[in-house]
Amino acid sequence: MPDDVQEIALGGKGSFMSASGQDSLHEFSQGRPYGYIFQTVSSEAAPPPERYDYWTGSLVRGLQVDRPNERQARDFRATATSLASLSGEMHLVRTDGFAGTRTPGHIRADQSDEMALHLIVEGKLTGQYEGDSEIVAEAGDFFLVDVARPLRLAIEGCSSLIQIDLPRSLMESIFPVRIPPPSSVAKALAASSLTPLLRAHLLQLSRAVSGMNAAERLTMLDASEAFVIATIEGAFAGTAVPGKTGNEGLFMAAQRYIRAHLGRHNLNPSEIAAAVGCSRATLYRLFQGHGLTVSGHIRELRLQRLMRLLQRTSDGALVAVLAYRCGFHDIPNVNQMFRRRFGVSPTQARAMSTRQ
Structure with a gap:
């Protein structure tokens, strides 16, 4: 286990706690909330024989979960602290082991167009994508879930992980031709000197998030998403097109910012220029150079x-x-x-x- 990996501390011990004013828990199995939520949910909200079904039915999305074994049917322990809005979500999870499959039927019917990066804090996760090599992720490793690929996934024993969802459009801004297989992403992150920085950031955020206000949490959620994308992009920097100019890098940064904030109705050129560190006139010229307008x-x-x-x-x-x-x-x-x-x-x- 890397030195900077420590057990995550989930907020609270109750079966359900809300820090965003909602009266009941949001069931992520039904998709994202339309508003902001910050909640901690535990399987202990249900009687022991019902905990596995309660947890997998309420919190697990996009997997056809296996039937419970004898131990899971007797009792199942899991806790998740979730920060989410319509534009992003992050989960801090401690869970007993379970397994499931993402089928082509799920892929056809699923509303989500996203991916999710998991940092394994404690325990072990194994995944097998159709047409890809098996991925084994242990403490300190990252595992990428791609909802567009059939997948067999298993969490072994009692495990802790941090999950942050990624819009597919952001990944496509890094890999405009084809997003690499998840096993390639895992290998690139394992070899990158940027990965310990991302790991430390997510662990620190998991410890600090309960003490933040709503605006601070949403700010850090956006920042963390951008950090993940930048780290993945940096991990694949060796395969990028050589000879990229400074202006081309600025143009790509503007594209990434736009993709990251595409759901915001008031997104405008002044904001984009400020975010990437150039004037609005320069931004216009960058896009004109590619035969485009910002709007x-x-x-x-x-x-x-x-x-x-x-x-x-x-x-x-x-x-x-x-x-x-x-x-x-x-x-x-x-x-x-x-x-x-x-x-x-x-x-x-x-x-x-x-x-x-």
């Missing part, structure tokens, strides 16, 4: 994200709700923009997807 690029990414959601969402969610999640605030014009871009309406795009 046009933002609109294009939002339309692409909406198309992906329409293709992956099978529960009949309103198009207006999905468009809002993509950062569109002028909802009446979304149909027109979407049709102009893709040649079909959002409703038609969803219908075409369900017939495939």
